[in-house]
Amino acid sequence: LVSRKKQKEDTVVEVKGVKIGGGEPVLIADPCSVESYEQVRAVALNHKRQGLKLLRGGAFKPRTSPYDFQGLGIEGLKILKRIAGEFDLAVISEIVSPQDIELATEYVDVIQIGARNMQNFELLKAAGSVNHPVLLKRGMSATIQELMFAAEYIVSRGNKQVILCERGIRTYEKATRNTLDISAIPILKQETHLPVLADVTHATGRRDLLLPTAKAALAAGADGVMVEVHPDPAVALSDANQQMDLGQFNDFLSELQASGLLK
Ligand code: PEP
Ligand code: MN
Numbered sequence: 476l477v478s479r480k481k482q483k484e485d486t487v488v489e490v491k492g493v494k495i496g497g498g499e500p501v502l503i504a505d506p507c508s509v510e511s512y513e514q515v516r517a518v519a520l521n522h523k524r525q526g527l528k529l530l531r532g533g534a535f536k537p538r539t540s541p542y543d544f545q546g547l548g549i550e551g552l553k554i555l556k557r558i559a560g561e562f563d564l565a566v567i568s569e570i571v572s573p574q575d576i577e578l579a580t581e582y583v584d585v586i587q588i589g590a591r592n593m594q595n596f597e598l599l600k601a602a603g604s605v606n607h608p609v610l611l612k613r614g615m616s617a618t619i620q621e622l623m624f625a626a627e628y629i630v631s632r633g634n635k636q637v638i639l640c641e642r643g644i645r646t647y648e649k650a651t652r653n654t655l656d657i658s659a660i661p662i663l664k665q666e667t668h669l670p671v672l673a674d675v676t677h678a679t680g681r682r683d684l685l686l687p688t689a690k691a692a693l694a695a696g697a698d699g700v701m702v703e704v705h706p707d708p709a710v711a712l713s714d715a716n717q718q719m720d721l722g723q724f725n726d727f728l729s730e731l732q733a734s735g736l737l738k
Contacts, residue, residue, distance in 0.1 A: 491565035496670025501699035505531030509551035573601035603632025643678030652680025
């Protein structure tokens with residue numbers, strides 16, 4: 476069902492008036508974790524000033540270590556919803572268990588399924604059973620075909636609003652956190668009709684590489700890029716090394732716009 480052979484036209488996922496896929500690329504920016512109302516509000520206020528509509532934030536955080544900050548959970552979703560209302564933004568947040576999918580639809584505009592859960596088939600089935608857009612990230616060791624099958628799980632349950640996201644894969648290279656698989660973007664665009672995003676923050680794990688990799692992803696045909704922004708990255712409870720502060724983010728945005736790759 477996700478194949479181009481089944482559907483020639485691009486799937487366009489509309490989120491609060493923003494079209495993802497088939498047209499102008501979008502920029503999604505967010506604090507990695509929702510830590511407090513004030514922290515998310517600072518990012519949301521900047522979004523509003525910059526004319527950005529899509530705010531992502533992690534409430535349920537799938538952390539590698541059980542001793543790391545696990546996220547605010549439902550409290551985090553409540554903060555996101557409140558801020559989205561104040562600034563008229565659309566909210567994207569990761570859900571990690573099938574039981575929370577139904578509940579999540581009351582709080583978020585897009586349900587994210589993260590890399591670690593790309594093959595959590597019960598979660599995929601649950602996401603396929605709601606009428607809500609789903610942002611599906613590629614597993615860190617998943618092939619392109621496995622990502623397509625994961626999307627098929629969702630679409631075959633009746634939910635056609637799926638957005639794919641390349642976020643870097645595991646290789647032997649240590650200079651970056653993961654290796655951005657740039658060729659996955661045109662391959663997914665050719666093989667499927669779904670929108671394709673590139674998360675350059677998790678792909679590189681390096682603030683200094685966000686601009687060149689975002690340009691590369693857009694030049695390769697991505698329908699949008701995702702980056703992480705925090706009012707004070709040094710004190711962030713997750714991904715402190717790779718998030719931009721607001722000044723860096725605004726420079727990043729204007730350089731991307733100056734390149735002509737993003738409106
Ligand atoms: C995230 O997007 O917040 C995240 C944890 O990324 P990934 O699932 O790609 O590791
Ligand atoms: Mn992160």
